[in-house]
Structures are given as C-alpha cells and as structure tokens.
Amino acid sequence: MNMLYSISFFAALVLLAVWFFNKNNTRVIKFIPSLLGLSLMAYAGSVVFASADIPDKLWTAFRDMMVLGGASAAFLFFSRSKMTFLPVLLVSLLLYMWYNGNIMSHTFDSKAADIPVADEAELLVEINENNSIADLKEIMDKYGLEVGRAFYPEDEAATELDDYYTVNIPESLEHKRAEITKALKKSGFIDWVEVNEEINIDPMPAKKLPEVNKKFRLNDPGVQHLWGFEAMNMDQLYTYLEKNKIKPKKKALVAILDTGVDAEHEDLKGNFKSIEDQYNNDPQGHGTHCAGIAGAVSNNNKGTASYSRDNSFYQVSSIKVLNANGMGTQQSIVSGMLKAADKGADVISLSLGGPSNQSRQRAYKKAVAYANKKGAIVVVAAGNSNRNAKNYSPANAPGVIAVSAVDNTLNRAVFSNYVQDIDMGIAAPGVNIYSTIPGSKYASYNGTSMATPYVSGLVGLMKSIKPELTTKEAYKLLKNNGINTxxxxYTGKFIQPAKTVEALTK
Incomplete structure (x- = not known):
C-alpha cells in the first residue's frame, strides 16, 4: 500500500506539470484530466486503506494536497515560458525524491502492526488435551472473562501451544485476579495458568570509543567504529572464506524479533527479506539497530558491515513482537517465534527479556522446541540487570543460546547478566556498538541486545554453510573455538568467527 501511495502521488505531480506547461496544446492534454483523476483515486485509496488512525489519514491527505497545490502554483507561474519546463520538472523531481524519502516513506510507519500490551489482569492458560475452552464457560460467565486463542502454529501437531488461551479479567475485577486464577486451577480443565507478563526493552546510548585503525578490506566508512570486528578478528574470517572458496549451500534467514526493522535503510535493504510488509518499519529503532549488527550490507560504501564481504550467505528479516514503546508480552514474543519458524527462519534472534519466576519457561520452552523442529536456532539476550541470567526469560529457556555482553577490554559489561548457570552461554561485543537506526542513520548503543545479533549473524553464516546444523552443534563450535575473556x-567464551567457521568446514 505504501508503494501505491508513493507512485500515485508522483503520477499526479508529473501529470500536473505536463498539464500546466501544455495547457494550450489540446492534443497533448486531451487525456490528462482522466489520468490525473485515476492517479488521485489511487492515491485516495492508498490513504483510506493504510494502517493508520483516521486523524493521521486526514492529516496525511491535507499535507499532500497542500504540496500538490503548491506545486501547481509553481507550475502555473513558470508555465509562461516553455523554456522553463525541463528545469522546473527536474527541480520538482528532486524535491519529490526528498519528500518521498524523508516524509512519505515513513508516513504510516508508526501505526503499522503495533503490538498490544497486556495489562496485569491478562492470563495465559493451557487447556487440558481432552478439554476445550467451552468447559470453562461457568467460570467465564461468573467473572465476565474474555477468552481468545493465544497462538496459531502452522503445524499444530508439532506443539501443544495451540492449546493456549489468553484470559482477560475485567478491570472492575482485577482485585480478584488471585481468586480467578485459583478457580481456573481448581477447575480440572487446565494444565497451566500464569500472568501474561510484559517484556520491556530500553536502548542504552553509548559513549564514543577511540576509532579502530583497521579497514578489514571493507569500504564501508563505519567500520572504523567497529572495535568488535577487531576483537573477533573479522579480517581472518573474510580471508578464510575467500581463500578456501567457501560457498553457501543456501541463503540462510536470520529473523530479528523486535520493534520492527526499517527495511528501506540504505545499509539494510540489499540484505533484507520481507516476511510481511507490516513488519518492515521501526518506530522505535531497537530492531533496526539489531538488524544492522547481524546483517548490514558489507562493501557498499555505506555505513557498517557484517559477516560476509559479498553478502551471499544470509539475509535478515523482521517480525514485530514489541510495540513502538519497546514493550511486548509473552504472547507476542512466543507468537513471533512460531511465525518465524513457520516462515523458514534459520536463526531466531531475540534481543529482549525480563525477570522470570521460572513458570514462564513453559511456553518459551515449547516455542523453542517448535522452532528447533522447524530447523531454527534460537539466540537470546542474557539481559542487562547485572544478575544471574537463570532468573530471566527467555534466556533461561531450555534449548536457547544465551548471549552476554563484553566491553572492548573483554571484561564483562557492567550491566550484563552472567550466564554461568545457563546451559549454552556465550559472549559477544555489547558496549558502544555502532549500527543502523531508522531513516538511513547510525548510532551506538550498549546492551546484551547488541551482543545477541553478533551471535545470530554468525550462526546464520554457519547455517548457510551447513543447513542441518543443530543448536547444540552450533553452540559447541562457538564455545570450543571461542577465546577466554x-x-x-560469568560471560562464557568470546566468539571467534574465523576459527568457528574453519572448524565447521573441516
């Protein structure tokens, strides 16, 4: 719909220019009114059916019509001389390119596919295999509960998550949540009940560190900020891949489950695969930053870079599981994991998490198992609370690779959760990480959120070379070929891409 919106506006602009500069040539302008009308109808349709609130649509239409009106006035003024037609048209096209790139292309972004945040009164329940939600009718009617299916896995036979439901308690009865939870448990119809708790991310802006005096045989100007590339000996990886003519057996897909990704970013669009249009924007910025770390286009004279100089091994994609404020729920995250697996993701990257009471492992555990069955490896941030990651979900879910953050001295970052009690813990750069942000811009952030896509991108590279690679096999390679911090x-081994890929290919 955004493409129709842009094209129809552009067509109207060009037709207006032709009309005003040829108003006395009836043969030229004979069909202009009809074509202009069709363009404006297409424009109106693109606005009406856009994913936005009515006030936003009205403002968009008013703004764009004012621009067309201003352009018409300019065309009318300069049309007195035919000599000015081409210069005016050229200037108009340049102004349109700016207007489209900086304003129109982001018009409907912030409202697209936003993730609803559950309140404290929303529960997740798992119905017994031999029961249905109808068996809870008496309790539902008594408390006025609103119930809906929580998850929609494509392969229902491969998981029990299709038996999960959300139960929303009316605001007037929130004080009876404990009573309602107890009633559900005692009903005999459910296996599990827990609060659908919120997850919240909060990007941490970074201080600028000294620049790296190394180009890594890349022409991307931002590599001078990538101390992590030097610590990971990235030039050795590039040399090994090229010298040994390592080729991908498939183009792997790394799914970034986050706030969305700016799919039109200058340093991402060449390496981005869309799952759904509604996920291809990022009103918050966190997801775009993670995507750039995992899979920025290398060697394109723009921004930063990633694990492949020729960009042939893997792509990044996006599924929104967090809203514009960086908030989501267990339901939104697990749903995203299922969708990523169903859409063929080879790696699912989760730069998010929150405190866990252990019960939350249940849904996450089943989601990870489902993803593994579909061939995906799940990589998760350890968390930024300077605590034990075993108390944070989904980092503590069985079957995930949990990523801690280290600084440029290879010390554990002061904020990073520690992973010594996690089955598969590993370390990556997570302080002052330079990457992409929406609007074809760049910034540096801190966090295990930033360390995670470094691992996700590397695992994506590994999966492209060996598609059948399992989580345990990938982790063993990362650990055995990593170096001590x-x-x-507390951090696990620090990843070394060249050694890891060399071990994978021998």
Whole structure:
C-alpha cells in the first residue's frame, strides 16, 4: 500500500506539470484530466486503506494536497515560458525524491502492526488435551472473562501451544485476579495458568570509543567504529572464506524479533527479506539497530558491515513482537517465534527479556522446541540487570543460546547478566556498538541486545554453510573455538568467527 501511495502521488505531480506547461496544446492534454483523476483515486485509496488512525489519514491527505497545490502554483507561474519546463520538472523531481524519502516513506510507519500490551489482569492458560475452552464457560460467565486463542502454529501437531488461551479479567475485577486464577486451577480443565507478563526493552546510548585503525578490506566508512570486528578478528574470517572458496549451500534467514526493522535503510535493504510488509518499519529503532549488527550490507560504501564481504550467505528479516514503546508480552514474543519458524527462519534472534519466576519457561520452552523442529536456532539476550541470567526469560529457556555482553577490554559489561548457570552461554561485543537506526542513520548503543545479533549473524553464516546444523552443534563450535575473556566464568567464551567457521568446514 505504501508503494501505491508513493507512485500515485508522483503520477499526479508529473501529470500536473505536463498539464500546466501544455495547457494550450489540446492534443497533448486531451487525456490528462482522466489520468490525473485515476492517479488521485489511487492515491485516495492508498490513504483510506493504510494502517493508520483516521486523524493521521486526514492529516496525511491535507499535507499532500497542500504540496500538490503548491506545486501547481509553481507550475502555473513558470508555465509562461516553455523554456522553463525541463528545469522546473527536474527541480520538482528532486524535491519529490526528498519528500518521498524523508516524509512519505515513513508516513504510516508508526501505526503499522503495533503490538498490544497486556495489562496485569491478562492470563495465559493451557487447556487440558481432552478439554476445550467451552468447559470453562461457568467460570467465564461468573467473572465476565474474555477468552481468545493465544497462538496459531502452522503445524499444530508439532506443539501443544495451540492449546493456549489468553484470559482477560475485567478491570472492575482485577482485585480478584488471585481468586480467578485459583478457580481456573481448581477447575480440572487446565494444565497451566500464569500472568501474561510484559517484556520491556530500553536502548542504552553509548559513549564514543577511540576509532579502530583497521579497514578489514571493507569500504564501508563505519567500520572504523567497529572495535568488535577487531576483537573477533573479522579480517581472518573474510580471508578464510575467500581463500578456501567457501560457498553457501543456501541463503540462510536470520529473523530479528523486535520493534520492527526499517527495511528501506540504505545499509539494510540489499540484505533484507520481507516476511510481511507490516513488519518492515521501526518506530522505535531497537530492531533496526539489531538488524544492522547481524546483517548490514558489507562493501557498499555505506555505513557498517557484517559477516560476509559479498553478502551471499544470509539475509535478515523482521517480525514485530514489541510495540513502538519497546514493550511486548509473552504472547507476542512466543507468537513471533512460531511465525518465524513457520516462515523458514534459520536463526531466531531475540534481543529482549525480563525477570522470570521460572513458570514462564513453559511456553518459551515449547516455542523453542517448535522452532528447533522447524530447523531454527534460537539466540537470546542474557539481559542487562547485572544478575544471574537463570532468573530471566527467555534466556533461561531450555534449548536457547544465551548471549552476554563484553566491553572492548573483554571484561564483562557492567550491566550484563552472567550466564554461568545457563546451559549454552556465550559472549559477544555489547558496549558502544555502532549500527543502523531508522531513516538511513547510525548510532551506538550498549546492551546484551547488541551482543545477541553478533551471535545470530554468525550462526546464520554457519547455517548457510551447513543447513542441518543443530543448536547444540552450533553452540559447541562457538564455545570450543571461542577465546577466554577476563571474566569467562560469568560471560562464557568470546566468539571467534574465523576459527568457528574453519572448524565447521573441516
């Protein structure tokens, strides 16, 4: 719909120019009114059916019509001389390119596919295999509960998550949540009940570190900010891949489950695969930053870079599981994991999480198992609370690779959760990480959120070379070929891409 919106506006602009500069040539302008009318009808349809609130649509239409009106006035003024037609048209096209790139292309972004955030009164329940939601009718009617199916896995036979439902308690009865939870548990019809708790991310802006005096045989100007490339010996990886003529057996897909991704970013669009249009924007910025770390286009004279100099091994994609404020729920995240697996993701990257009471492992555990059955490896941030990651979900879910963050001295980042009690913990750069943000811009952030896509991108590279690679196999390679940090006990080994890929291919 955004493409129709842009094209129809452009067509109207050009037709107006032709009309005003040829108003006395009846043969030329004979069909202009009809074509202009069709263009404006297409424009109106694109606005009416856009994913936005009515006030936003009205403002968009008013703004764009004012622009067309201003352009018409300019065309009318300069049409006195035919000599000015081409210069005016050229200037108009340049102004349109700016207007489209900076304003129109982001017009409907912030309202697209936003994730609803559950309140404290929303529960997740798992119905017994031999029961249905109808068996809870008495409790539902008594408390006025609103019930809906929580998850929609494509392969229902491969998981029990199709038996999960959300139960929303009316605001007037929130004080009876404990009573309602107890009634549900005692009903005998459910296996599990828990609060559909919120997940919240909060990007941490970074201080600028000294630049790296190394280009890594890349022409991307931003690589001078990538201390992580130097610590990971990225030039050795590039050399190994090229010298040994390592080729991908498939183009792997790394799904970024986050706030969305700016799919039109100058340093991402060449390496981005769309799952659904509604996920291809990022009103918050966190998801776009993660996507750039995992899979920015390398060697394109723009921005930053990633694991492949020729960009042939894997692509990044996006599924929104967090809203514009960086908030989501267990339901939105698990739903995103299922969708990513169903859409063929080879790696599911989760730069998010929150405190866990252990019960939350249940839905996450089933989602991870489902993803594994579909061939996906799940990589998760350890968390930024300077605590034990075993108490944070989904980092503590069985079957995930949990990523801690280290700084440029290879010490555990002061904020990073520690992973010594996690089955598969690993470390990656997570302080002052330079990457993409919406609007073809760049910024540096701190967090295990930033460390996670470094691992996700590397695992994506590995999956492209060996598509049948399992989570345990991938982790073993990462660990055995990583190096010690100054705090390895708490961070796990620090990834070394070249050694890992060399071990994979031997």
């Amino acid at each position: 100054k705090t390895t006990k």
